[in-house]
Amino acid sequence: MESQQIKQAGLKVTAPRVKILKILENCGKRHLSAEDVYKELLSQQEEIGLATVYRVLTQFESAGLVCRRHFEGGQSVFELNHGDHHDHLVCIKCGKIVEFVDSTIENRQARIASEHNFRIEDHSLVVYGICSECQKKA
Amino acid sequence: MESQQIKQAGLKVTAPRVKILKILENCGKRHLSAEDVYKELLSQQEEIGLATVYRVLTQFESAGLVCRRHFEGGQSVFELNHGDHHDHLVCIKCGKIVEFVDSTIENRQARIASEHNFRIEDHSLVVYGICSECQKKA
DNA sequence: GAGCAAGATGCGAAAGATATTCAGTTTTCC
């Protein structure tokens, strides 16, 4: 149940939060912008302001429920945090996003960071390209 | 001479362009936001508008003279393009940026992209962490 | 070097994303 996750995050269980979490879980797409979530709410006849969407997503982020990503293009996208880290392959034509994990890359990153005496907190690897369908179309 | 580079890029040689390019070359830091460049111009008593800074940087980007990066935090940073691709290690405390290149990572990326039938156009790898100095301070 | 067209510039205003304020409402906890 969504309300459990929200409660465990130390947040009060309110209608907007539950609905937003539901959307993140059920809307099919893994990556949604604040705007996407807002539009989805509107299409469900929900009376939830954009400001609340941002607030809730930010709170979810602090609580570790979702991750925020800044891809190129100004807008942030949010995705549910399933605990596993992964990187992204983004199609610059159609916006399709593929997730991947590669331990070789993760290891090299750790190595490089330690060579520079950095303690890694996070990282973001995004590969931009053109997916097979868009290659055909072009 | 800066004016050569600008001319070769197919752009008219104008005072703002030369000055901005000089700043990128000489200001010491490799990564500047549009705001940074603008402030630097102001401190040099130059009458150059912020809009022009953005326009010029965007043109330089199209011309391949500089690269624009979107790190976390809303603002874009620009850096001179020396032809070589590289990735970034960013200190989330002090903002220090270290550049690195790792062919193992590059290769894995290419492999992953081809496994998904993507044609790579670009990529961005940013590792966020805490640098040695900031670790001491904390 | 004057003349001209194409292209640049500066400024203010606008756009887009996100954050904040505020007053009223809802949840939680006892």
Next chain:
DNA sequence: GGAAAACTGAATATCTTTCGCATCTTGCTC
């Protein structure tokens, strides 16, 4: 059931980036 604390929507503010447009420059020609 009620008070305190936390939450909400709307409007507003902010920040970065872009646009519109009148004016000025540059690069080329003669």
